[in-house]
Amino acid sequence: MRTPALFVRGALAATLLTLLSGVQAQAQSADPAEAYPTRSIRLIVPFAPGATTDFLARQLGESANRDWGQPVVVDNRAGAGGLIGTDLIAKAAPDGYTIGLLTGALATYPVLNAKLPFDSVKDFEFISMIASVPNVLVVTAAYPAKTFKDFVARAKADPGQGYASSGTGTNTHFTGEMLKLATGIDIQHVAYKGGAPAMADLIAGHVKIMIASLTTAVPQIRAGKIRALAVSSASRSDAVPDVPTFKELGYPDLVTAEWWALIGPKGMPKIAVSKWRDEARKLAGRADIKEKSPGIVMLSSTPEELADTVEREIGTWKDIAAKAKIALE
CATH class of the missing domain: 3.40.190.10 (Periplasmic binding protein-like II)
Known part of the structure; x- marks a missing residue:
């Protein structure tokens, strides 16, 4: 017959074993991406240092580093009009640790290139618009x-x-x-x-x-x-308020802008997309960037809005290229 002390010790041991097993099982089943980020992140810029894309990427990276305590390394991969760096983003591991800051060229690549190493719509995880000009x-x-x-x-x-x-x-x-x-x-x-x-x-x-x-x-x-x-803005720019828009001069369809967007490889973890969207929203509220780049419009968007923009512009530029006889390379 077991003594009360032995019974208590046995019961406690069984309870502890059960708790430890539960914790182990939970740790094994937990998604490591939920702790994102746990290490340094590569932010690819498909153009040389010094231009607006590089400037915006560094502002974004510095902000994310302050918020998350993890380094964000800007990696300039220029060449072939941005195609080299863009292809690196498309083919990167979709773990959230390689992302890119691209321009509206993403929508012109399929218009101007007969053979692309990636699909401008299907091969990317759209995160947020960053800015336009x-x-x-x-x-x-x-x-x-x-x-x-x-x-x-x-x-x-x-x-x-x-x-x-x-x-x-x-x-x-x-x-x-x-x-x-x-x-x-x-x-x-x-x-x-x-x-x-x-x-x-x-x-x-x-x-x-x-x-x-x-x-x-x-x-x-x-x-x-x-x-x-x-x-070419829809309304007059604060940077040049005395300059009329094409729209007000009688050309309502002549509204264009270069844009910059945060994009990753298809299949990125949702937590990574969400956290980078938060950083994009923070960047959009910074007046100092507009002071350094007069004429720029800081903004953010949903992934769906960004994807719609890319698809719509591909159609627009294909139409313009056909009418203007701009040939594929």
């Missing part, structure tokens, strides 16, 4: 046309003038082609390798007309080195 039609300070109406009249009277953009297939290029289709003017595309060299040639007078990102153009507009005739 409209484009602006600018001319040299000495250009005869002072208003958009005068510009159209002059372009029709003197067809074949060149207009600069930041490169073939960029948002500025497509905006220029939309301008040609909407107004019936004949201006010839001059592709540069980036907005900075195109702007330098505009200021020097080597090219007289340019479709530029507003962030690239604002410092030169304010300095009086170039003249802005129209902006």
